[in-house]
Amino acid sequence: MGLTITEKILAAHAGKKRVEPGEFIEAKVDIALGNDITAPLAIEEFRKSGVKKVFDRSKVVLVPDHFTPNKDAPSAQQAKILRDFAKEQNLKYYFDVGRMGIEHALLPEQGIVGPGDLIIGADSHTCTYGALGAFSAGVGSTDLAAVMITGKLWFKVPETIRFIYRGKLNKWVSGKDLILYTIGDIGVDGALYKTMEFTGEAVSSLSMDSRFSMCNMAIEAGAKSGIIAPDKITLEYAKKHCSLFQPKADPPLADTVHCSLPTSDPDANYCEIRKYDCSKIEPQVALPHLPSNTKPVSEVGNIPLDQVVIGSCTNGRMEDLRIAAKVLKGRKIPSYIRLIIIPATQNIYLQAVKEGLTEIFLEAGGVVSTPTCGPCLGGHMGVLAEGEKALATTNRNFKGRMGHPKSEVYLSNPAIAAASALKGRIAHPAKI
Amino acid sequence: MKFKGKVHKFGDDVNTDEIIPAKYLVTTNPKELARHCLEGRSKNFARKVKPGDIVVAGKNFGCASSREHAPLAIKGCSVSCVIAASFARIFFRNCINMGLPILESKEAAKEARQNDILQIDLNKGEIRNVTKKRIYRVQPFPRFLKRIISFGGLMRYVRKSDV
Numbered sequence: 001m002g003l004t005i006t007e008k009i010l011a012a013h014a015g016k017k018r019v020e021p022g023e024f025i026e027a028k029v030d031i032a033l034g035n036d037i038t039a040p041l042a043i044e045e046f047r048k049s050g051v052k053k054v055f056d057r058s059k060v061v062l063v064p065d066h067f068t069p070n071k072d073a074p075s076a077q078q079a080k081i082l083r084d085f086a087k088e089q090n091l092k093y094y095f096d097v098g099r100m101g102i103e104h105a106l107l108p109e110q111g112i113v114g115p116g117d118l119i120i121g122a123d124s125h126t127c128t129y130g131a132l133g134a135f136s137a138g139v140g141s142t143d144l145a146a147v148m149i150t151g152k153l154w155f156k157v158p159e160t161i162r163f164i165y166r167g168k169l170n171k172w173v174s175g176k177d178l179i180l181y182t183i184g185d186i187g188v189d190g191a192l193y194k195t196m197e198f199t200g201e202a203v204s205s206l207s208m209d210s211r212f213s214m215c216n217m218a219i220e221a222g223a224k225s226g227i228i229a230p231d232k233i234t235l236e237y238a239k240k241h242c243s244l245f246q247p248k249a250d251p252p253l254a255d256t257v258h259c260s261l262p263t264s265d266p267d268a269n270y271c272e273i274r275k276y277d278c279s280k281i282e283p284q285v286a287l288p289h290l291p292s293n294t295k296p297v298s299e300v301g302n303i304p305l306d307q308v309v310i311g312s313c314t315n316g317r318m319e320d321l322r323i324a325a326k327v328l329k330g331r332k333i334p335s336y337i338r339l340i341i342i343p344a345t346q347n348i349y350l351q352a353v354k355e356g357l358t359e360i361f362l363e364a365g366g367v368v369s370t371p372t373c374g375p376c377l378g379g380h381m382g383v384l385a386e387g388e389k390a391l392a393t394t395n396r397n398f399k400g401r402m403g404h405p406k407s408e409v410y411l412s413n414p415a416i417a418a419a420s421a422l423k424g425r426i427a428h429p430a431k432i
Numbered sequence: 433m434k435f436k437g438k439v440h441k442f443g444d445d446v447n448t449d450e451i452i453p454a455k456y457l458v459t460t461n462p463k464e465l466a467r468h469c470l471e472g473r474s475k476n477f478a479r480k481v482k483p484g485d486i487v488v489a490g491k492n493f494g495c496a497s498s499r500e501h502a503p504l505a506i507k508g509c510s511v512s513c514v515i516a517a518s519f520a521r522i523f524f525r526n527c528i529n530m531g532l533p534i535l536e537s538k539e540a541a542k543e544a545r546q547n548d549i550l551q552i553d554l555n556k557g558e559i560r561n562v563t564k565k566r567i568y569r570v571q572p573f574p575r576f577l578k579r580i581i582s583f584g585g586l587m588r589y590v591r592k593s594d595v
Binding site: 037149189222377396405 | 496
């Protein structure tokens, strides 16, 4: 029996020839990540252990991105814990406001994570890096503390569900729509404890930005990780980013590719195989209050909106901003709607300025914010009032997720979001 | 380990935003977090819960965020144990790692009602619904996890076995 890409990466990091689903292993971790919500707890645990130094100063990454720029005094205090620890441990990768980006956009961009890596992060959307062909899973703060000390962590080898996306994508359909459609199909626990391996010609045709959105939301189906085998597009991305940031990338990408671009064997063991015909998939919207509550945008009906957010670790990348700008260009949003656009990293922000996208957003009546997770989790920069409705390109629409418990969140791709901002209600970009 | 307590019953897919909304994540103090525990599902839970009480829920309990503040808030309420039809995986990890007892049992979770009295024997892997006079057997934890639990959580395990 052959192995899946996930089993190969896990085996390589556990020093084994092969691993089986269900097996418990201890594996070496290439990169461990924490943010301003989860790292303070990990640092507290680290300090209690009496250990003085992290296992490797270039493998522990801290990104205060959730409530930063600090939203209030208590969150400033939390962020300060990271800053002080990063200084004390002389961490190679610490990103404060001004360099900071949303962690799951920032790490790939900076060439810190690459194909074949084993990455853990005390953030549930750590599964994003699976788009690079890495095993990448969200864990808790205590897990992060243990890795900071030992460089290793326990894992249960997950079963893999293979998803095959056939055919060509319809216009306005992106990786976000494929993953929303899939979660709508299998439910919020449809891949519980499992890996979602995304394959098929439609996935091969996706840009890296779209692949990141797709793997990012694997957690919303309960998955341990999402993964796309590295191909030409992955390599181009990795080469560009790692050579671009070669002086900063340590170890350089070549050394972090443990499995020399792993792919799943043809006779690999999948617990389930699901096939989708992409010609039948329209842009999707997830209605309140679960990401699995999806409908094609044409069936959503008349939903008036108070706010639209374009950004987050799911959809705050260049491709997302470009398509939003394409829809918004030369148009104005109605005066009663708020459009908040959040480039995910400083580089994306700068690029958006250079390409004239920020000008388009501002002229349309939107605001462009510094990178932050902010409104996605109801932190700051666009919290909702009672009874308000928002459409967001984020990843969760639970009750009260963006603010008041009686507010509502709808999820979509950035093109739908931009079109909806213009119409003041959920709308298809082809209809503006 | 044995516990006895009153049931606080919840439904399916209880997410971490409901267990502890993000606006409270500016502290790591369990007692402070406990004041808002599960307020997304039940406004009164934090006020009503007594030390030793048991949280019982449907499928996919603790889904979404990795925030350890969620099990920490439950622990802060001095809840003795969480029983669910199934758990989201990061939440499951967090509980094992911080030593909050959790048990997976579809039947026990389905049949228990608000205010039922449960008696739990972790070593035997047994849930006894005293009110309904029913006994449920629970799949014991795999050996690897038992080892972490027997050390009293991941940090103790790490300190004793690796450093």
